[in-house]
Amino acid sequence: MKKRRKLYEGKAKILYATDEPHLLIQYFKDDATAFDAMKRGVISDKGHCNNQISARLFCVLEKNHIPTHFVKRLGEREMLVKRVKIIPLEVTMRNIVAGGMSKRLGLDEGKKLKQPVLEYHYKSDALHDPLINDDHILVLGIVREKELDLIKEMSFKINKVLRRFFGQRNLELVDFKLEFGRFKKRILLADEISPDTCRLWDKKTKQKLDKDRFRRDLGNVKEAYKEVLKRVL
Ligand code: UDP
Numbered sequence: 515m516k517k518r519r520k521l522y523e524g525k526a527k528i529l530y531a532t533d534e535p536h537l538l539i540q541y542f543k544d545d546a547t548a549f550d551a552m553k554r555g556v557i558s559d560k561g562h563c564n565n566q567i568s569a570r571l572f573c574v575l576e577k578n579h580i581p582t583h584f585v586k587r588l589g590e591r592e593m594l595v596k597r598v599k600i601i602p603l604e605v606t607m608r609n610i611v612a613g614g615m616s617k618r619l620g621l622d623e624g625k626k627l628k629q630p631v632l633e634y635h636y637k638s639d640a641l642h643d644p645l646i647n648d649d650h651i652l653v654l655g656i657v658r659e660k661e662l663d664l665i666k667e668m669s670f671k672i673n674k675v676l677r678r679f680f681g682q683r684n685l686e687l688v689d690f691k692l693e694f695g696r697f698k699k700r701i702l703l704a705d706e707i708s709p710d711t712c713r714l715w716d717k718k719t720k721q722k723l724d725k726d727r728f729r730r731d732l733g734n735v736k737e738a739y740k741e742v743l744k745r746v747l
Pocket residue numbers: 606612613614615689690691710711712713725
């Protein structure tokens with residue numbers, strides 16, 4: 515599949531057109547940002563790791579009847595995806611307290627939640643992605659009620675599948691962020707699932723194997739991404 519015009523460049527990925535109007539090439543960069551892009555850096559080989567990890571996880575989800583935008587992996591840093599219209603929501607699922615939830619609610623990081631917690635952020639750079647609830651989503655007209663129910667149902671199912679998958683590889687899925695898109699009247703899981711968008715801790719040692727190593731200057735960032743790749747392949 516030939517790579518054509520660059521359509522969009524984000525913080526960690528680039529989208530290119532192809533000769534097929536319904537398909538795009540998603541290219542994974544090594545660039546990393548954190549704290550609303552206040553912190554910037556490069557994690558060498560991140561793009562390669564995230565592409566392979568995302569491809570593997572999308573395949574696992576598809577096998578579990580979760581529709582995704584993933585078509586196939588094209589090379590080290592690229593995957594072919596369906597051209598969705600991204601819904602401006604960041605859907606966060608949490609199994610263990612960390613990051614924003616720990617700060618917002620004054621809970622200790624590492625506390626196991628008695629049930630998964632779903633949160634939504636409105637994707638808006640100008641507003642710094644504010645936390646919103648179901649009513650905000652409906653009032654803003656981001657999606658209709660039926661679509662929101664579907665997004666919710668898919669998110670809990672994705673959590674179940676991914677927790678089991680990572681658990682079998684000695685990884686604790688602490689929390690993660692999802693994005694969905696519209697494709698021919700359907701809602702598909704889109705974007706990526708990688709150590710950039712998930713918190714993953716080694717089950718035994720509790721070592722962080724995700725972007726928190728970059729956010730918090732913990733060192734061995736590249737090694738953590740490589741370790742996750744090794745475990746999921
Ligand atoms: N996350 C993400 N993109 C964002 C914000 C968060 O992928 O713009 C992921 C993050 O890696 C973590 C989960 O969403 O796995 C929950 O993040 P949180 O809300 O705790 O925010 P943070 O700690 O990143 O401020």
